[in-house]
Amino acid sequence: MPRICIEASPALQQQAGLGRYTAGLLRGLLELDPQGDYALAYNLSRRVQVPPHLAHLPRYAFPHSNKPWRLRNAASYLGALNMDRSFAGVQLYHSTGHLLPRLRTMRTVFTLHDVIPFLFPEHHLWQNRIFFEALLPRFLQHADAIIAVSTNTKRDALRVLNLPPEKIHVITEGLDAQFMPITDPQQRAAVRQRYNLPERFILTVGTLEPRKNHTMLLHAFGAMLATEPDLVLAIAGKRGWLYQDFLAALEHSGLEPHVRLLNHVPDADLPALISAASVFAFPSIYEGFGLPPLEAMACGTPVLCSTAASLPEVVGDGGWLLNPLAPAEWTRAMLRLLHEPEAASALVARALKQASTFTWRKTAIATRAVYQQLLQTEKNPNPQANP
Numbered sequence: 001m002p003r004i005c006i007e008a009s010p011a012l013q014q015q016a017g018l019g020r021y022t023a024g025l026l027r028g029l030l031e032l033d034p035q036g037d038y039a040l041a042y043n044l045s046r047r048v049q050v051p052p053h054l055a056h057l058p059r060y061a062f063p064h065s066n067k068p069w070r071l072r073n074a075a076s077y078l079g080a081l082n083m084d085r086s087f088a089g090v091q092l093y094h095s096t097g098h099l100l101p102r103l104r105t106m107r108t109v110f111t112l113h114d115v116i117p118f119l120f121p122e123h124h125l126w127q128n129r130i131f132f133e134a135l136l137p138r139f140l141q142h143a144d145a146i147i148a149v150s151t152n153t154k155r156d157a158l159r160v161l162n163l164p165p166e167k168i169h170v171i172t173e174g175l176d177a178q179f180m181p182i183t184d185p186q187q188r189a190a191v192r193q194r195y196n197l198p199e200r201f202i203l204t205v206g207t208l209e210p211r212k213n214h215t216m217l218l219h220a221f222g223a224m225l226a227t228e229p230d231l232v233l234a235i236a237g238k239r240g241w242l243y244q245d246f247l248a249a250l251e252h253s254g255l256e257p258h259v260r261l262l263n264h265v266p267d268a269d270l271p272a273l274i275s276a277a278s279v280f281a282f283p284s285i286y287e288g289f290g291l292p293p294l295e296a297m298a299c300g301t302p303v304l305c306s307t308a309a310s311l312p313e314v315v316g317d318g319g320w321l322l323n324p325l326a327p328a329e330w331t332r333a334m335l336r337l338l339h340e341p342e343a344a345s346a347l348v349a350r351a352l353k354q355a356s357t358f359t360w361r362k363t364a365i366a367t368r369a370v371y372q373q374l375l376q377t378e379k380n381p382n383p384q385a386n387p
Contacts, residue, residue, distance in 0.1 A: 001037045002091035002375055005060060008040040009048075009069075009097060018113065020291060021149070022096040024174050026054065028364025039090065043069040060087055069099070070131065076102035077138050092371055098132065100139040107374040109367075110143035112168075114153055114288030116211065118160045123210045125241050137161055144379065145370050147171050149289040150310035169370055172314075173289050174360030178267070181300035181352075182275035191272040195262050201232040202334060203277035203301070205265075205292040206284065207240035208247075213283040213306070213324050215249045220283075220330035222255050228338065232258055236265040236273065274299040279337050282306060283324045290314045294358060297351035302337045302344045304330060318354030320347065 006029075008022055029038060030053075038057055042048055045061035064072060076083045083101035087093060092107040093100075100110050117124050117132040124132075140146055140161060146168045148154035154168045182188060192198070202221060206212040214235060221233045233255075250256060265273060274280060280296035286309045293305045293315055303319035305311050312321055320337075322329045337344045 001033070001035075003037040003039055003058075003089050004092045004094065004371060005039040005041050005087055005090040007042070007093070007095045007097055007099070008054070009042040009044070018097050020176070021111070021113070021173055023051075024176060024360040025096065025363055025367060028174065028360035028362075029368065031361065032364050032368060041087070041093070060090075062086075073099045073101045074131075074135055077135075077142075092375060094367075094371075095139070095143070098136070098139075100143060102142060105379060107145075107371075107379050108143045109145045109147060109370060109374070110139055111147045111149065112140065112153060112157055112288075113149055114286070115156050115160055116286060116288070119156065120211060120286060123242065143167075144374050145169060147367065147370065149173055151313055152310035153288045156309075169366070171363055171366040171370075172358060173291060173294075174363045175291075175294060175298050175355060175358050176267075176360070178271050179274075179295045179298040179355075180271060182272045187272045188276040191269055192276055194269070195234065195265075195273065196260060197234055197276070198230060198232050200228075200230070200278045200338070201234050201260075201276075202279050202281055203234045203236065203274060203296075204281050204283070205236045205270075205274075205296075206282070207237045208235070208243035209240035210242050210245070211284060211286055212237070213285050214246050216324065216327050217281055217283050217330065218246070218249060218253060218255060218259070220281075220327035220334070221258075222253060223327070223331040224335060225255075225258060227335070231338075232260055234260045234262055234273075234277070236262040236270075238264040270295070271299055274301050277301050279304060279334050281330065281334065282311070283322070283330065284308060284311070285324050287311055287314075293319055294355055298355035300348050300352060302347050303351060304333050304337070314358075316350075316354045318347070318351035 006026055040057050041060040043062045043064045045063050075081055082104045084103055084105050090106050093103055094109040096111045117129050121129050140163055148168050148170050151170050154170050157163055158165055204217060224231060274296050280301045281304045282293040283306050290311045293303050296303050297318045305315045305319040305321055306324040307321045308324050320333055322333055
């Protein structure tokens with residue numbers, strides 16, 4: 001089998017978002033083909049600890065921190081500065097993050113998670129916006145195949161970027177097996193105690209950044225307290241960028257005694273934390289895919305989810321879909337799920353069925369088919385053919 005190099009920086013450096021995608025894809029590929037010639041590529045090599053289940057794979061490791069690594073990838077598109085020598089022996093390179101080095105002699109695949117910098121530039125730091133607006137179109141043009149993680153991501157990419165539709169393959173993400181209902185009362189009590197949470201609480205999971213729409217959820221939650229004075233809103237997620245407006249809104253809302261900012265929650269705690277929640281709310285105004293509501297559905301927690309972007313195709317009928325700009329809708333829905341156990345149980349039953357259709361094995365099978373299709377023909381090294 002030809003050597004396939006997977007860009008594993010997200011999987012090795014973080015647990016959420018891109019990291020979960022990369023780790024899940026690698027696990028699925030190795031389960032399908034344990035003897036396959038897969039390799040890892042990652043920067044920050046002096047700090048990265050390779051997980052034990054990936055330690056046997058060949059590595060293409062680079063010492064650069066994230067900003068110099070971005071610049072090195074960008075520089076490979078200037079003149080003849082390609083990076084083929086850095087990946088000797090590789091026949092196909094798969095970028096699972098937001099970077100694709102210019103490679104002239106090997107096939108390339110780029111996973112497109114979203115096109116947020118083009119749709120919501122105000123929700124990004126200016127330096128990130130400039131980088132991706134300048135470089136992402138080049139990465140996508142250079143890639144031999146593009147994997148979009150949802151139909152909505154493909155549709156948006158076709159709308160805002162000049163890409164041939166036949167080049168884009170829609171392959172959804174999967175679910176880690178650890179996300180299942182945790183029904184043991186002791187495990188639930190332990191996780192509540194660890195994060196200072198009461199018996200009943202509303203949970204949302206997502207990085208603190210404007211796109212996640214935490215301020216709207218805060219207002220919707222505040223309207224519940226007149227009848228639910230002991231309720232708590234728990235927000236699991238590290239601080240990302242442009243989060244100061246949310247923190248200011250929280251400070252001036254008078255709701256701080258009822259809100260728990262949990263910061264990053266380790267993967268080991270997430271299934272029990274989600275299972276212990278009374279309601280899982282996900283009001284994001286844009287997602288390329290949307291793993292958190294899917295993970296909550298798999299844990300058997302009633303899910304309220306935004307109607308935006310890809311979320312309806314992921315959640316299906318396994319969650320109640322609400323307008324992310326209408327806090328009154330969220331207030332009513334949260335109260336209903338708290339007070340109507342039959343409605344909540346019916347929703348959970350549909351959610352478990354919907355969540356079961358997303359597996360990393362399915363993702364890996366479809367991704368491997370893309371690899372095999374590309375590897376059947378040699379790449380044209382002519383730089384004019386691959387701008």
